[in-house]
Amino acid sequence: xxxxxxxxxxxxxxxxxxxxxxxxxxxxxxxxxxxxxxxxxxxxxxxxxxxxxxxxxxxxxxxxxxxxxxxxxxxxxxxxxxxxxxxxxxxxxxxxxxxxxxxxxxxxxxxxxxxxxxxxxxxxxxxxxxxxxxxxxxxxxxxxxxxxxxxxxxxxxxxxxxxxxxxxxxxxxxxxxxxxxxxxxxxxxxxxxxxxxxxxxxxxxxxxxxxxxxxxxxxxxxxxxxxxxxxxxxxxxxxxxxxxxxxxxxxxxxxxxxxxxxxxxxxxxxxxxxxxxxxxxxxxxxxxxxxxxxxxxxxxxxxxxxxxxxxxxxxxxxxxxxxxxxxxxxxxxxxxxxxxxxxxxxxxxxxxxxxxxxxxxxxxxxxxxx
Amino acid sequence: xxxxxxxxxxxxxxxxxxxxxxxxxxxxxxxxxxxxxxxxxxxxxxxxxxxxxxxxxxxxxxxxxxxxxxxxxxxxxxxxxxxxxxxxxxxxxxxxxxxxxxxxxxxxxxxxxxxxxxxxxxxxxxxxxxxxxxxxxxxxxxxxxxxxxxxxxxxxxxxxxxxxxxxxxxxxxxxxxxxxxxxxxxxxxxxxxxxxxxxxxxxxxxxxxxxxxxxxxxxxxxxxxxxxxxxxxxxxxxxxxxxxxxxxxxxxxxxxxxxxxxxxxxxxxxxxxxxxxxxxxxxxxxxxxxxxxxxxxxxxxxxxxxxxxxxxxxxxxxxxxxxxxxxxxxxxxxxxxxxxxxxxxxxxxxxxxxxxxxxxxxxxxxxxxxxxxxxxxxxxxxxxxxxxxxxxxxxxxxxxxxxxxxxxxxxxxxxxxxxxxxxxxxxxxxxxxxxxxxxxxxxxxxxxxxxxxxxxxxxxxxxxxxxxxxxxxxxxxxxxxxxxxxxxxxxxxxxxxxxxxxxxxxxxxxxxxxxxxxxxxxxxxxxxx
Numbered sequence: 001x002x003x004x005x006x007x008x009x010x011x012x013x014x015x016x017x018x019x020x021x022x023x024x025x026x027x028x029x030x031x032x033x034x035x036x037x038x039x040x041x042x043x044x045x046x047x048x049x050x051x052x053x054x055x056x057x058x059x060x061x062x063x064x065x066x067x068x069x070x071x072x073x074x075x076x077x078x079x080x081x082x083x084x085x086x087x088x089x090x091x092x093x094x095x096x097x098x099x100x101x102x103x104x105x106x107x108x109x110x111x112x113x114x115x116x117x118x119x120x121x122x123x124x125x126x127x128x129x130x131x132x133x134x135x136x137x138x139x140x141x142x143x144x145x146x147x148x149x150x151x152x153x154x155x156x157x158x159x160x161x162x163x164x165x166x167x168x169x170x171x172x173x174x175x176x177x178x179x180x181x182x183x184x185x186x187x188x189x190x191x192x193x194x195x196x197x198x199x200x201x202x203x204x205x206x207x208x209x210x211x212x213x214x215x216x217x218x219x220x221x222x223x224x225x226x227x228x229x230x231x232x233x234x235x236x237x238x239x240x241x242x243x244x245x246x247x248x249x250x251x252x253x254x255x256x257x258x259x260x261x262x263x264x265x266x267x268x269x270x271x272x273x274x275x276x277x278x279x280x281x282x283x284x285x286x287x288x289x290x291x292x293x294x295x296x297x298x299x300x301x302x303x304x305x306x307x308x309x310x311x312x313x314x315x316x317x318x319x320x321x322x323x324x325x326x327x328x329x330x331x332x333x334x335x336x337x338x339x340x341x342x343x344x345x346x347x348x349x350x351x352x353x354x355x356x357x358x359x360x361x362x363x364x365x366x367x368x369x370x
Numbered sequence: 371x372x373x374x375x376x377x378x379x380x381x382x383x384x385x386x387x388x389x390x391x392x393x394x395x396x397x398x399x400x401x402x403x404x405x406x407x408x409x410x411x412x413x414x415x416x417x418x419x420x421x422x423x424x425x426x427x428x429x430x431x432x433x434x435x436x437x438x439x440x441x442x443x444x445x446x447x448x449x450x451x452x453x454x455x456x457x458x459x460x461x462x463x464x465x466x467x468x469x470x471x472x473x474x475x476x477x478x479x480x481x482x483x484x485x486x487x488x489x490x491x492x493x494x495x496x497x498x499x500x501x502x503x504x505x506x507x508x509x510x511x512x513x514x515x516x517x518x519x520x521x522x523x524x525x526x527x528x529x530x531x532x533x534x535x536x537x538x539x540x541x542x543x544x545x546x547x548x549x550x551x552x553x554x555x556x557x558x559x560x561x562x563x564x565x566x567x568x569x570x571x572x573x574x575x576x577x578x579x580x581x582x583x584x585x586x587x588x589x590x591x592x593x594x595x596x597x598x599x600x601x602x603x604x605x606x607x608x609x610x611x612x613x614x615x616x617x618x619x620x621x622x623x624x625x626x627x628x629x630x631x632x633x634x635x636x637x638x639x640x641x642x643x644x645x646x647x648x649x650x651x652x653x654x655x656x657x658x659x660x661x662x663x664x665x666x667x668x669x670x671x672x673x674x675x676x677x678x679x680x681x682x683x684x685x686x687x688x689x690x691x692x693x694x695x696x697x698x699x700x701x702x703x704x705x706x707x708x709x710x711x712x713x714x715x716x717x718x719x720x721x722x723x724x725x726x727x728x729x730x731x732x733x734x735x736x737x738x739x740x741x742x743x744x745x746x747x748x749x750x751x752x753x754x755x756x757x758x759x760x761x762x763x764x765x766x767x768x769x770x771x772x773x774x775x776x777x778x779x780x781x782x783x784x785x786x787x788x789x790x791x792x793x794x795x796x797x798x799x800x801x802x803x804x805x806x807x808x809x810x811x812x813x814x815x816x817x818x819x820x821x822x823x824x825x826x827x828x829x830x831x832x833x834x835x836x837x838x839x840x841x842x843x844x845x846x847x848x849x850x851x852x853x854x855x856x857x858x859x860x861x862x863x864x865x866x867x868x869x870x871x872x873x874x875x876x877x878x879x880x881x882x883x884x885x886x887x888x889x890x891x892x893x894x895x896x897x898x899x
Binding site: 023024025026027028029036038039040042043046047050053054057058060061064065068069070071074075076077078079080081082085086089090093094097100101104105107108109111112127151152153154158160161162163164182186187188190192194197198199200201203204205206208209222223224225226227228229230231232233234297298300329 | 429430431432435436437440506509512513514518520521524525527609610613614615616649650651652653654655656657658680681682685688689692693696697699700703704706707710711713714715716717718719720728731732735736739742743746747748749751752754755756816817819820821823824825826827828829830831832833834835836
């Protein structure tokens with residue numbers, strides 16, 4: 001199959017003006033977990049049964065099309081019913097279906113069994129990023145797309161993991177049964193890692209469960225699978241499976257990094273520090289809607305460049321960012337970001353792109369407004 | 371009935387000018403309007419599809435913004451489902467059912483007029499929202515044709531209310547159309563035509579009409595709940611107010627699954643009319659065809675949650691909906707086997723309608739196979755919301771439903787116009803359409819299995835090759851339809867005169883009428899033995 005399709009793929013390469021291609025695949029991959037292996041096995045069984053039935057049905061029809069023709073002076077028969085054969089082709093499919101249902105049922109029961117897990121991670125979908133909370137570990141963080149806008153806009157060569165790379169990977173230990181708890185902050189998202197065979201919707205007001213157990217260390221990539229708004233295509237998932245020792249080391253680092261970030265809220269920042277940190281934080285958390293240049297998307301997301309809020313009253317600006325705007329896509333960022341990030345973003349928005357208000361917002365101002 | 375028959379003489383008085391169309395109560399004129407409406411929507415929905423495929427030709431954002439991309443996929447889906455497939459089938463029902471059952475017209479001609487004229491209003495609203503979006507005045511509906519809450523409620527653009535009103539209008543139109551079909555079939559059959567002697571196309575539409583009446587009010591209900599959630603402070607689907615976003619999906623798919631059979635059962639009827647004609651052999655297993663259609667219709671009501679395997683249903687629910695869905699393979703298989711046996715030992719010829727019908731059987735069966743794969747819950751976790759699903763439903767809806775509509779147009783166009791269409795052009799249209807449809811949709815299976823989610827405007831590099839192939843197929847497919855348009859216009863304007871039988875040995879009351887069929891079809895009911 002690959003030998004046949006490779007030249008077709010190559011032929012199409014010629015059609016592209018600026019192509020950058022990675023290796024493609026034709027079939028479902030078996031993945032790295034028992035769940036994905038279950039999906040793959042049942043997929044193979046059903047697909048090959050369909051192929052065999054297809055060969056028979058298409059074969060009979062093709063034979064008719066070739067031989068039973070008026071052109072070949074074939075005289076039409078007159079039969080129009082046969083009870084025996086009707087019963088036969090009702091009963092045989094029933095038996096085939098039962099044959100499929102038995103392995104499908106046992107696979108399903110195994111896949112949905114979330115009992116006896118070693119640890120739990122709460123996964124929350126946001127427009128358009130994921131939040132991971134290591135239950136009982138006091139470690140939580142957001143995971144955003146890290147592919148630069150320039151690659152998406154075709155101004156830079158696309159990297160190997162184009163659109164499948166994030167700033168903060170979720171790390172899990174190998175050999176442990178990890179339970180995931182899914183929910184959402186806004187609309188429905190769906191957390192999917194093909195190599196794990198895990199796809200579960202993250203639904204506001206619901207907590208869904210799933211689990212995985214990865215034996216081999218490695219990096220596994222996936223995407224949001226449920227349409228969740230404009231940047232649905234830009235909220236990937238990257239999971240890194242590490243040996244237990246490496247995982248614990250990572251967890252320790254993460255804890256101390258979070259403590260340091262919390263402390264940064266207590267110091268007084270300079271304008272340059274705020275602007276520098278603000279640009280990074282803005283591009284991560286705000287740029288997807290309001291655009292890196294602050295011009296927004298007409299009709300969908302308002303511009304910040306020259307806007308009344310970003311050039312007017314500071315308290316109002318802080319309020320909008322902290323608490324969001326009801327019934328719009330503008331989320332409440334208060335619960336999502338720390339004081340330093342928020343102060344930097346607001347300062348950046350008030351001074352970038354010619355907004356030049358000269359206002360400086362300190363983490364303490366944000367803290368006071370919370 | 372007799373009163374109507376006696377009032378008319380054998381010449382037709384057709385009203386003229388705009389009034390003929392605006393105030394029409396004639397099943398043929400209304401059928402014609404339905405078909406042209408569907409055809410024009412086909413080009414609009416198709417243009418949106420080509421924009422989508424152009425954007426997906428290679429990785430990176432080239433032509434549209436992600437926000438507008440979502441509007442394109444939404445409008446493409448809504449227009450193709452509600453504006454192309456459904457009106458085309460209603461148009462065919464309008465033209466064919468009275469002729470096939472030996473009636474002068476539909477039973478409720480004024481309602482017929484209204485059910486058509488609601489459609490331009492409905493789609494006017496929908497398309498207006500897209501035009502406003504292009505002009506920078508807000509966003510068109512951007513939540514996919516399945517409009518899941520809360521993306522379409524709390525987070526929906528202002529135009530969502532346009533969309534809701536538009537869906538209400540479409541629903542009223544469909545329900546009235548369905549009532550008309552049922553009333554016509556129950557009351558206006560020629561003497562001697564018992565239910566089990568009805569042409570199979572009439573049977574499939576009869577069952578479809580019941581499906582429509584059963585589920586369109588459910589759709590109306592769900593959009594009304596959206597309307598009050600959005601504007602009057604209710605929380606049907608808002609978790610923060612005690613509502614349930616998953617309930618939206620249950621209600622939507624309780625409509626949505628029968629809806630997909632609404633779009634395929636009349637196609638079964640068309641194929642079951644065409645294959646026997648060009649096989650010169652009666653349809654194999656007429657009564658099992660009727661029972662299979664009824665079984666599919668019944669099953670369509672108890673399988674809806676197979677669209678929702680990843681929403682976190684209990685295992686018992688997943689098992690029930692998996693088993694119930696698997697059952698659909700049985701009556702559908704019976705249909706395919708019956709068509710196969712109808713061709714078996716026939717005397718086949720391959721005029722364009724037969725080519726489309728054969729392509730339908732092959733390719734719809736492909737869609738059936740992937741449908742069976744999708745219903746297996748443990749495998750569906752990997753397929754769900756990927757291009758594998760997109761491939762599946764385009765095989766059943768494009769190479770299935772749309773091919774059957776094209777087959778029907780070629781099959782009955784000579785009866786409608788009195789002229790034969792250009793067979794050479796028809797064959798050219800068929801081969802271009804059939805090959806390009808496969809170039810377009812087959813690679814979607816591969817990218818889906820490789821892990822490409824649907825409804826994304828940009829994709830990772832390993833999906834690039836097959837997306838490029840699909841886009842090439844899409845453009846060939848799209849522009850091939852211009853041949854179809856030219857061919858239909860050419861046939862309407864003139865051509866070799868068709869006989870009343872049209873096709874050698876064609877059976878059915880419509881082929882007893884002269885070509886073109888008289889304005890009032892059967893003014894004297896024929897006797898069916």
